[in-house]
Amino acid sequence: MKIGFIGLGIMGTPMAGHILAGGHQLHVNTIGDVPSTLLSAGAKVCATAREVAAASDIIFIMVPDTPHVEEVLFAENGCSETDLHNKIIVDMSSISPIETKKFAEKVRQLGGEYLDAPVSGGEIGAQQASLTIMVGGKPEVFNQVKPLLELMGKNITLVGDNGDGQTCKVANQIIVALTIEAVSEALLFAAKAGANPEKVKNALMGGFASSRILEVHGERIIKRNFEPGFKIALHQKDLKLALQGASILGISLPNTATCQELFNSCVANGRGHLDHSAMVNSLELMANYKINHPA
Amino acid sequence: MKIGFIGLGIMGTPMAGHILAGGHQLHVNTIGDVPSTLLSAGAKVCATAREVAAASDIIFIMVPDTPHVEEVLFAENGCSETDLHNKIIVDMSSISPIETKKFAEKVRQLGGEYLDAPVSGGEIGAQQASLTIMVGGKPEVFNQVKPLLELMGKNITLVGDNGDGQTCKVANQIIVALTIEAVSEALLFAAKAGANPEKVKNALMGGFASSRILEVHGERIIKRNFEPGFKIALHQKDLKLALQGASILGISLPNTATCQELFNSCVANGRGHLDHSAMVNSLELMANYKINHPA
DSSP states (O other): OEEEEEOOSTTHHHHHHHHHHTTOEEEEEOSSOOOHHHHHTTOEEOSSHHHHHHHOSEEEEOOSSHHHHHHHHHSTTSGGGSOOTTOEEEEOSOOOHHHHHHHHHHHHHTTOEEEEOOEESHHHHHHTTOEEEEEESOHHHHHHHHHHHTTTEEEEEEEESTTHHHHHHHHHHHHHHHHHHHHHHHHHHHHHTTOOHHHHHHHHTTSTTOBHHHHHHHHHHHHTOOOOSSBHHHHHHHHHHHHHHHHHHTOOOHHHHHHHHHHHHHHHTTOTTSBGGGGHHHHHHHHTOOOOOOO | OEEEEEOOSTTHHHHHHHHHHTTOEEEEEOSSOOOHHHHHTTOEEOSSHHHHHHHOSEEEEOOSSHHHHHHHHHSTTSGGGSOOTTOEEEEOSOOOHHHHHHHHHHHHHTTOEEEEOOEESHHHHHHTTOEEEEEESOHHHHHHHHHHHTTTEEEEEEEESTTHHHHHHHHHHHHHHHHHHHHHHHHHHHHHTTOOHHHHHHHHTTSTTOBHHHHHHHHHHHHTOOOOSSBHHHHHHHHHHHHHHHHHHTOOOHHHHHHHHHHHHHHHTTOTTSBGGGGHHHHHHHHTOOOOOOO
């Protein structure tokens, strides 16, 4: 099968590599140079997104944000300048669920099919082909693309129609941010009250408060290990999608808003490049107190 | 061993029953009548907390809030009116960690020993002897009492010194409330954006956002099952301990504060008797939208 891949950044490069390793022909396009690892694996470089689309049956997109997907699809030299009949666009970027529905509709009007398939699992998940992939689109289109998604990820779910994959990703990022914040408030309370935060964390892991985030990010917070992982600046972008979406949908997300303010404070203090568990630093600043790593 | 039990409510009654079933002599005191189940199992009724303490080596307390523990210990006819040498007070109520440290100090000055040992697991955990018990106090005192705690619970941890058990319980209640709120915001976003909340929940359970609360309370929210469980009015009391503690300790807990306001709104709308997962109702009111149970 002829495959295209547009957007060869930190995520896209290893993902495209897995498709090549799966024995597929791959046409690629990206801003900047195509990594030599992909060239030596046989990737064919195209000058534009249009050329990628013209040469491929299934076109993957992995770019930073909503405007970039729009540009790849509909700007001059974009995918929509080629005939999209019998072609499937698979957007794996994390972008607006609301705009995604519009993009999917436009692609269908041009004769193509569309899946939104954002991922979680970060750079390591991309490298190890262990990404969680949340998909929106028609079941028959999903089934066609699934073998390719399985080259890149492990936990692959068709959530619903177009946009629902992106909606699921936003829901994921809301829960992750707010649970990091919950663990931060709890450990800050425990430490300032004089308890050993590590012992508190271990006691809580046995009960109803247990979660993967308490385990993994609780440990990071206690050990002061804020090397990313998943950077604050990226999670900030995802919460922006949540809060913009909430405004458009007409709902109120008070704790998502607070978490975004705490991320903003991290960035203001030069911490945007740290792991998102460093959100605890903003609460520590507010309290003029730092959780100590117990001896 | 001669055991005392003060406070035979919804929690205390089954807990005292497990101690009797363990073959111990039990002196009891409570507001109102002693349940007949305990009388027929051999519980000896005392007129005051002082009488219970006088007749017992280890005295368990299970009452609603900080002032009630203070009254049982130090008011007229309280435990402190008997000689506390060679006696251990074990407070299993959920109360202020800061006041607990003062109570423990006073008991020690009167010759006794003190453990704070609050529980989580609710009525069902009490009935099934599967409570999680978070203990603060001296290791040698903990070891003496542990066989009795094992009659009532399963996951029993010595967290640290006096007060640290209560601190751990507050940290637990912070995480549980804030994670319920996180799940509520995420499912509200997903449903209002047009996705099936059940499919979103199932997709998220495979990834980093997974938790027991997403699984159990996510299901309650989607199925609209708000029969307690753990009542909002009780969780409200626990967040009051967190927020009062934060004020005394000099820390800021923004999302705990918001969750308490959402609980307050539930109570204002006549929902204080519902399960704490009904916190989602406050967000739904704010959005003028209800998460639908998908067919």
